[in-house]
Amino acid sequence: MTDQPLDAGEQLAASTSEASLRRTEARSAEIEAQIAKDPSGFRVMTGDRPTGNLHLGHYFGSLANRVRIQDAGVETFILIADYQVITDRDGTGPIKERVLGMLADYLAIGLDPARTVIYAHSAVPSLNQLMLPFLSLVTDAELRRNPTVKAELEATGDRPMSGLLLTYPVHQAADILFCKANLVPVGKDQLPHLEQTRVVARRFDERYGRVDPARPVFPQAEALLSKASTVLGLDGTKMSKTKGNVIEIGMDADTTARLIKKAVTDSDRHITYDPENRPEVSNLLMLASLCTHREPAEIAAEIGDGGGGGLKRLVTEAVNEFFAPIRARRVELAADPGYLWDVLRRGNAVANEVGDATLAEVRAAMNMDY
Structure with a gap:
């Protein structure tokens, strides 16, 4: 009997099996050791949705680790995922103020715009254009079985699923692949989302081929598992901006x-x-x-x-x-919003340069470079 390849849903489930988790943990430890010796082979991508002010759960859960990675010399891209705000909301809310506050938080904790690229979804057209070819690589059924989609849908109650929410994992894949990141800091619960990105990268290579025969267009991004401790909210439940049980970084x-x-x-x-x-x-x-x-x-x-x-x-x-x-x-x-907006403009410019180069390679692989 011939072994059949796993479909995307099966691959996502397999990514959280005990054996797979042990392999991921071992590989993550190897990556940490490699970073300590030579960080130049890695590019990290991570980010946040500007749905509210960043809090202590964010700091101890991910932000402090980003500063550590940056200070270790790893090239780092941090996305302000403003387009993803509307995956489960009817509007953007006070998004401009929240983006400005997020920029202040990022820089205050030690992220350095000279070493870390900070940019916004809405300012990088090439990133979002990758959604079109990527959507051709996944099926409706696979997306509906995706744990990320299920979790996000449950969080919205009985609200009808939007097309953006259904394709959320593909947008996340575009976030990672537009800059060809090969390392993503994640918790164990986020491994299925990263596996979806790996599926998209593999399928693009299989369907559309390569510009350089020696390498695929997109790398297989790996997980850098977070060792951070989880901090609960002040009511003993999960810390959440919507529950109002948080201490914000910027509070006095x-x-x-x-x-x-x-x-x-x-x-x-x-x-x-x-x-x-x-x-x-x-x-x-x-x-x-x-x-x-x-x-x-x-x-x-x-x-x-x-x-x-x-x-x-x-x-x-x-x-x-x-x-x-x-x-x-x-x-x-x-107190100096002009400086903060300039940091974002400079980050957007770098992200656009990187994204445009990736999109040009994608179009060439698809024979659409005309």
Whole structure:
């Protein structure tokens, strides 16, 4: 019996199997070692949707890691995914203000526009034009089985699925492939989205061929698995802008203190680090740990019988001390919007140059270079 190739849906499911995860983890560790020796062989692409202000979950979940990757010497592209705001919304909202705030956050945490390309979806036509040939490489059924599409659709309730939401994974593939990124920082839950990108790259090569016979037009992007700890919201559930349970990077110290004072804990005055049985208390301890670089159990022992009040006072002090220089820098940046827009314009120019070159190669491979 001849083995049949997996379709895209089966490939996405396989990407999250235990054996596949172990291989991905091992490969990610190898990549980290390679970066330490020579970062020049990698180009990273990542980004955010400007649907609200960036918060501490973003910082500890991904933003700090981007600065680390940049500082290691890896060429980095960071997308402000403004077009993806409308995948599940009726309008753009105060998007201009949010993009400006995102730029201030990026630079305040240490992203350097001299080393990192920061750009916006809507300013890079070549990126979005790649959607057309890429859509020819996937089927409606495959897209509907995509875990990313399913998750996004569930998050919208009973809202009808838009064409943009259905093709969201293809747009994400275009985000990565337009700049020929070969490395994407992701969590384990995002591996199916990256596998969809790999499927698109392989199918383009199979269907349309190559300009240079020695290499495909698009690389097979690999995962750099995040080691970051997950920070829950102040109510003990997933940190989310829409839930209002977040501490924003740009919030001042007094606002941060008020929010932490309202955080959910429990009735046991003796503070212990027990994520399974005391998730809310343990989450606050983890937040203090991330800000002080101390073990959460050590912090818990220090608080002892200080109760929720003692815990919250310590967390407030830790958060405000850690983010004080970032917030001070952010205030300076926000006071000069002209500089921030110039950073974006310069990033857009670089992204357009890269994207135009990729699109020219795509058109040549498709015999459409006329």
